[in-house]
Amino acid sequence: MGGELLFAHTANALPVVERQPLRLENAFCESCRLKVENLELRSERGYWQGQHKRAVEREEQLKNEVAQHKARIKDLEKRLYGRKSEKKKERPTGSDAEGKEEGGKRPRGHQAGAAGHGRRSYEQLPVVEEVYDLAQDQKRCPICGLPYELFPGTEDSEEIEIEVKAYRRRIRRTRYTPGCQCGAAAGIISAKGPAKLIPKGRLGISVWAMILVEKYLYQRPVYRILESLAVYGVDICPGTVGDGLKRLAPVFEPVQKAIQEKNRQEHQWHADETRWLVFEHPEGKLNHRWYLWVFVSASTVLYLVDPRRSTKVIEEHLGGVQEGILCVDRYAAYKCFARAHPGVVLAFCWTHQRRDFLEAATSWPELEGWAHGWVERIGDVFHLNALRVAHPVGSEEFGQQDQRLREVLSQLDSKREQELGQQKLDAECRGVLQSLKNHWEGLEVFVENPQIPMDNSEAERRMRGPAVGRKNYYGSGSIWSAHCTAWLFSIFQTLLKWHINPRQWLCEYLSACARNGGAAPADLAAFLPWQMTDQQRERMVFSRCRLDTS
Numbered sequence: 001m002g003g004e005l006l007f008a009h010t011a012n013a014l015p016v017v018e019r020q021p022l023r024l025e026n027a028f029c030e031s032c033r034l035k036v037e038n039l040e041l042r043s044e045r046g047y048w049q050g051q052h053k054r055a056v057e058r059e060e061q062l063k064n065e066v067a068q069h070k071a072r073i074k075d076l077e078k079r080l081y082g083r084k085s086e087k088k089k090e091r092p093t094g095s096d097a098e099g100k101e102e103g104g105k106r107p108r109g110h111q112a113g114a115a116g117h118g119r120r121s122y123e124q125l126p127v128v129e130e131v132y133d134l135a136q137d138q139k140r141c142p143i144c145g146l147p148y149e150l151f152p153g154t155e156d157s158e159e160i161e162i163e164v165k166a167y168r169r170r171i172r173r174t175r176y177t178p179g180c181q182c183g184a185a186a187g188i189i190s191a192k193g194p195a196k197l198i199p200k201g202r203l204g205i206s207v208w209a210m211i212l213v214e215k216y217l218y219q220r221p222v223y224r225i226l227e228s229l230a231v232y233g234v235d236i237c238p239g240t241v242g243d244g245l246k247r248l249a250p251v252f253e254p255v256q257k258a259i260q261e262k263n264r265q266e267h268q269w270h271a272d273e274t275r276w277l278v279f280e281h282p283e284g285k286l287n288h289r290w291y292l293w294v295f296v297s298a299s300t301v302l303y304l305v306d307p308r309r310s311t312k313v314i315e316e317h318l319g320g321v322q323e324g325i326l327c328v329d330r331y332a333a334y335k336c337f338a339r340a341h342p343g344v345v346l347a348f349c350w351t352h353q354r355r356d357f358l359e360a361a362t363s364w365p366e367l368e369g370w371a372h373g374w375v376e377r378i379g380d381v382f383h384l385n386a387l388r389v390a391h392p393v394g395s396e397e398f399g400q401q402d403q404r405l406r407e408v409l410s411q412l413d414s415k416r417e418q419e420l421g422q423q424k425l426d427a428e429c430r431g432v433l434q435s436l437k438n439h440w441e442g443l444e445v446f447v448e449n450p451q452i453p454m455d456n457s458e459a460e461r462r463m464r465g466p467a468v469g470r471k472n473y474y475g476s477g478s479i480w481s482a483h484c485t486a487w488l489f490s491i492f493q494t495l496l497k498w499h500i501n502p503r504q505w506l507c508e509y510l511s512a513c514a515r516n517g518g519a520a521p522a523d524l525a526a527f528l529p530w531q532m533t534d535q536q537r538e539r540m541v542f543s544r545c546r547l548d549t550s
Contacts, residue, residue, distance in 0.1 A: 071364055075398055078362045164232060205510045217487035232398075249487070251509075259491070262297075266300070270297065272456065274467060275292075276482065278479060280479050292463075299494075300490075301462055303487075303490045315337060328456060329348070330352060349454075353439065357374045360376075385405055393450055420433050495529065499541050
């Protein structure tokens with residue numbers, strides 16, 4: 001019984017003894033499960049953290065892209081709808097403020113209190129006199145009937161009139177027959193007529209001069225020129241003008257070559273380029289886009305049309321130049337040319353550099369204060385340089401203004417480096433300042449060379465006329481027409497630089513070509529402004545030099 005009890009007790013105790021390791025095992029399993037779950041949660045946490053980080057980065061990237069797109073839209077809207085001028089509107093002070101209309105806008109035209117220029121004199125124009133007298137019944141006293149006595153002198157006044165009329169120039173050449181029987185002059189003998197520019201052509205030199213000036217100086221399309229001639233009763237076929245221009249083009253090529261050689265011999269140039277459309281496909285050219293280049297020197301303005309916008313164009317024109325200063329914008333082709341020709345120094349345009357800050361202010365309103373601060377500093381540089389060059393080089397006044405200019409440029413240099421050293425500088429600000437730093441050496445060329453302007457406006461002004469022509473007649477229809485266009489652009493702008501009347505020059509030059517059988521004269525000295533005599537130049541100079549497009 002005791003054994004049974006013991007057995008029973010043992011049997012009853014066995015479950016108790018066996019449950020303990022089961023609880024430990026369950027606890028161990030639970031711990032493992034929790035550890036596994038913890039590892040899974042940790043892994044998921046890292047995954048979701050990574051996902052969140054990538055989402056934040058993607059959101060930031062998208063925000064930057066949206067900001068860039070908004071900035072681009074603002075810039076394009078400003079270009080399309082905004083003011084084209086970059087001049088800052090200054091608040092009027094003193095007497096200027098008194099002349100303002102309501103709303104703060106100054107009235108146009110002559111301002112009260114300002115000195116006038118008086119009436120212009122037109123003494124260079126010929127005079128056609130017209131005498132007006134009283135009618136016979138008005139030459140007597142209406143009461144007593146006695147006649148009036150003639151008073152010495154006349155009461156004079158003048159009016160400017162312009163009379164344009166087309167006419168047919170009928171040329172009659174007398175004819176003779178020999179009155180002898182010796183046979184030395186058989187047949188009919190006719191007098192020699194005037195020289196013709198185009199054999200059997202019906203258009204005279206004055207018509208061609210008018211067409212060339214209207215198209216290549218005032219940028220009017222041919223069809224519009226012919227419409228204006230139709231008002232005067234002259235109906236000319238466009239094909240006649242096109243064929244005539246093609247025949248006349250070779251006579252201008254020697255003048256273009258002379259201008260190009262003279263331009264190459266100078267030591268200072270302004271250069272620029274713009275697109276030009278040529279609607280003829282040469283071999284290897286798949287589109288209509290060509291480029292019109294301009295090189296402005298002290299005495300010439302040279303235009304070149306080329307399908308390339310590369311350093312090769314500059315190399316072909318200025319490749320043999322040993323030294324000189326080339327005023328340009330920041331286009332990479334000019335930099336490549338300067339690296340290959342150490343004697344050529346690039347003077348970069350401050351206006352383009354200033355434009356970077358203006359575009360930043362337009363595109364990023366939050367940077368407007370910073371950008372306009374730099375615009376004001378650059379404006380001070382322009383102002384001080386204008387004060388400097390107003391005095392002769394070497395004078396005491398020049399030295400004082402030169403010292404002030406150098407101090408402001410030094411402060412500008414330090415300010416740029418200080419801002420570039422800031423860690424939290426916006427990327428847009430850094431890009432503009434880095435460009436300023438990269439071009440600083442070329443921007444300072446004007447300091448040691450006072451004859452060099454701070455901007456490249458001279459070349460850009462010379463491109464305004466061609467840009468108008470590109471808009472009016474879309475470029476050139478053929479390659480020969482494109483080259484002829486560049487030649488006439490060069491000739492007209494060079495003549496204007498010397499204040500020579502292009503129409504009068506054309507009439508004399510085309511007359512010389514007609515006398516030479518329709519070809520350019522062998523000696524061009526009488527038609528190149530830098531080789532003309534003083535008498536020749538004075539004969540063709542403008543009475544008032546107001547047509548120079550520079």
